[in-house]
Amino acid sequence: MSPAIIFTLHLGLGYVPWLLCFRAYVWPRLGSMDAVAAHRAIATLHSFRFFGLVFLVPGVVGPHLPAGFATFAAYGDLATGVLAILALLTIRTRPLFWLFTVAFNVVGMLDLIVDYYHGVTLNLPALSGELGAAYAIPVLYVPLLMITHCAAFCLMVRHRRGASRLVIGEAAS
Template identity: 35%
Template sequence: MPVEPIFLLQFALSLLVIALLAAWYLGPPLSTRPLHIAIGVLLIPHAFRHVGLVFMVPGVVSPNLAQGFASSAGFGDLAAALLALTAMVALRLHLPGALLVTWIFSIVGIADLANALRQAEVIPHFQAAWYITTFFVPLLLVTHLMIVVRLIRAARDADAAVPSPS
């Protein structure tokens, strides 16, 4: 059997399970928490994105994995991890610009995932890194969505709180 259908099935099932867990068990308690705490919790898996550097490790992935993919995925994940850590600290310390850093993290992190996911031709070459893309990426996608929703709500609430000029 070709590896692509297996990959897509595993990816889709992981995405479904993680989305259900988020909707049923993670989202409800976080919805009652202050913004900086809720987003801080959602940033935790992203702080581990440095694991994506494994795409550049010979022997973990196929030697036939395109170097362009390996570098962009590895360094993109590293950038997202460092931005997630920065956002976590800024939110925790209530630093000015914490939400801006979180937005920057979200844009960079989502762009990195979109770039990696559009390159389906590399799937057969993942080897041991297969589990990153069939489990970890769905987790990152769901938490990215949850973070962006919270950021949009916070911006909307801030706009509503500003009195309009009369």
């Protein structure tokens, strides 16, 4: 099997165990928490996104890793991580907390989508060996990040709907 096929399988199959684990253990727990606590847990995971800067470290990644992928992935992860840290630091100031929570989720999801786009257009599967020690990031870490961004948006919609029902219920009383 070629390295490109192996990488593509790794990338796709990386979602399967995370989705199974998330559905069985994480989603029920997040759903039972209040909105702030649930988003705080997700922000904590994403606060480690500074780790994506490893795509810029020679010797960790190969010299032929496309800069069009590495640079955007590294700085997109850094921006997401900083925004997640800011969300955690502002937890006592709810408007700022929610601003940074929405921001890190929007920036983080866009970063991953653009990274997938760059990976496809730059033929990253054929160059997957150039990821070097960072190979595990797109295969193991990225699926969890994408799943938690989706979960965060679902929780935001659920929270918003619940708040709307509460306001409507109070108005009807």
